[in-house]
Amino acid sequence: MKKLVIVAIILVLLSTSVGIALAKDNLSGTISMSGAWALYPLAVKWGEAFKQVHPNVKLDISAGGAGKGMTDVLAGAVDLGMVSREIDKAEKAKGAVPIFVAKDGVFLTVNANNPALKAILAHGLSKEKLVDIFITGKIKTWKDAVPGGPDLPIHVYTRSDSCGAASAWAATLGKYKQENLRGTGVNSDPGLLDQVKKDRAGIGYNNLSFLFVKGKVMPGVCIVPLDMKGNGQLTPGDKIDSEKKAFDEISAGRYPGARKEYLVAKGSVKGLAAEFVKFALSDSGTKVLLNTGGFVPLTRQERIAQLALVK
Numbered sequence: 001m002k003k004l005v006i007v008a009i010i011l012v013l014l015s016t017s018v019g020i021a022l023a024k025d026n027l028s029g030t031i032s033m034s035g036a037w038a039l040y041p042l043a044v045k046w047g048e049a050f051k052q053v054h055p056n057v058k059l060d061i062s063a064g065g066a067g068k069g070m071t072d073v074l075a076g077a078v079d080l081g082m083v084s085r086e087i088d089k090a091e092k093a094k095g096a097v098p099i100f101v102a103k104d105g106v107f108l109t110v111n112a113n114n115p116a117l118k119a120i121l122a123h124g125l126s127k128e129k130l131v132d133i134f135i136t137g138k139i140k141t142w143k144d145a146v147p148g149g150p151d152l153p154i155h156v157y158t159r160s161d162s163c164g165a166a167s168a169w170a171a172t173l174g175k176y177k178q179e180n181l182r183g184t185g186v187n188s189d190p191g192l193l194d195q196v197k198k199d200r201a202g203i204g205y206n207n208l209s210f211l212f213v214k215g216k217v218m219p220g221v222c223i224v225p226l227d228m229k230g231n232g233q234l235t236p237g238d239k240i241d242s243e244k245k246a247f248d249e250i251s252a253g254r255y256p257g258a259r260k261e262y263l264v265a266k267g268s269v270k271g272l273a274a275e276f277v278k279f280a281l282s283d284s285g286t287k288v289l290l291n292t293g294g295f296v297p298l299t300r301q302e303r304i305a306q307l308a309l310v311k
Contacts, residue, residue, distance in 0.1 A: 028056035031272045035069015035082030036164050037189040038104060038207040039261045043082055045292045050279050057272060063188070067162025070096065073264050079273040081264040084164025084207070086171075095266045099306050101280050102261040102289060103296035104208040105250050106168045107240060108224040109193070113200045116142040116149035117222060123147060124225030124234050131173050133203065134158070137182050142201070157195050157204040160185030168259045169205045172226075197221055205257075208250075209294030212243040228256050243293065250296045261295070270311045277310050 033043055040063035047059040066083045073081030074094050087098045108130070110120060123146055125133075132138040133145065133154060142149035158181045159166040166178035186192040189210045196202040197220035211218050223246075225238040237254055240246050249255035263280065265273055279285050281303045289297050298306070 027054040027272065027275060029272050030058040030060060031080070031276050032060040032078040033069075033080045033082055033263075034062045034064055034072045034078045035264075036066040036084035036261070037063045038066075038084040038164055038209055039082040039102065039263075041209050042102060042261075042289060042292050042295055043263075045288050046276070046280050046285060049284065049288045050276055053279070054275070065159075065161040065188075066164035066167070070264065073266050076266065079265065079271075080276070083262045083264050084259065085167040086260070087262065087264065097265045097267065097269055097309070098262040099264070099269060099277050099281075099309055100260050100298065100302065101263050101277070101306070103250055103258065103298065104261060104294065105246065105255050105258045106165050106172065106205050106207060107211055107246070107257060108169075108203070108205050108226065109196050109211070109221045110203050110224055111196055111198075111200045112220050112222050114142070114202075114222075115152060115200070116146050119146040119148050120224055121222065121239070122234075123232050124227035124238060126227045126230040126232075127173060128230055130226075134169075134173060134181050134183065135176060152201050155199050155202045156183030157186050157192055157199075157202055158183035159189075159192055160187050163189075164259070164261075165189060165205060165207050168257065172257045193218065193221065207294075208243075208246055212246070212294065215243045217241060226256055247296055268311055269309065274310045278307065281307055 043061050047061055051057060051059060066085050069081035069083050070091060072078040074096060087096050114120065125145065129139055129145055133156060139145050141151055141153055143151045145154060162178065166181060170176040170178055170181055186195050189207050192204050193206050193210055196204040217223055223240045225234050227234060237249050240249065250258045263277055269277055286297045289295050
């Protein structure tokens with residue numbers, strides 16, 4: 001009889017503790033997000049982990065480009081916009097509140113069967129030549145682009161959707177914007193990557209999170225070294241041939257195509273959106289980021305600074 005009483009007491013205590021745990025998680029409702037293809041894979045993984053902690057919260061996450069994310073959040077259509085570029089003054093004036101949540105980069109890509117590939121990898125492409133390929137259109141063949149290149153037309157591809165990758169790539173070349181980029185427009189990051197993989201004369205650009213498989217560059221494409229000094233002398237860090245190398249260069253602040261990823265709210269970051277952002281910037285959220293791959297985490301000091309902006 002005494003044992004039965006003890007067992008009953010234990011069961012009561014267990015049920016009480018479970019009830020308390022459940023009571024603590026009083027979050028419910030829906031968090032909606034849209035925007036950058038670059039941030040989309042990570043946002044989905046954050047959402048899955050967040051839901052494990054808060055099972056009564058639903059998440060609606062969709063990609064469509066950074067421009068769509070900004071438009072949607074400012075219109076009140078979503079709680080958070082995923083934006084993979086810097087936020088301009090006009091957007092902030094309309095109420096955009098950006099929270100810096102991850103780092104990545106935009107990389108120049110060519111087809112792995114490009115007949116000029118050996119010269120491309122040996123010499124890279126200078127900023128001046130890239131401007132003449134993507135902006136002015138003065139360089140039209142691989143013969144003019146690299147020493148010993150074939151007299152083969154360069155097929156330039158760019159993004160047709162308003163996106164952070166195009167904005168970041170244009171900014172890497174100088175004081176340019178997406179609309180200054182020349183080339184055949186292709187929708188989405190995966191779409192642009194696929195087009196370059198199909199065209200041996202093609203050149204384009206892609207986000208870090210779409211370029212690697214198991215730490216190696218996606219089959220069918222190669223990352224072009226950027227000769228930003230314009231002297232034809234590449235350093236070991238210029239040659240990005242693995243995900244680890246890309247991470248190291250971005251983390252060290254050396255890669256010229258590095259950029260910030262943002263979750264953007266309108267007016268202020270509050271309610272369920274604030275809880276999601278807090279999770280993304282927590283140690284648990286950082287672990288999810290590292291397990292997802294394709295992104296470089298913020299330092300602890302950077303995370304603390306961003307958390308100060310969340311209510």
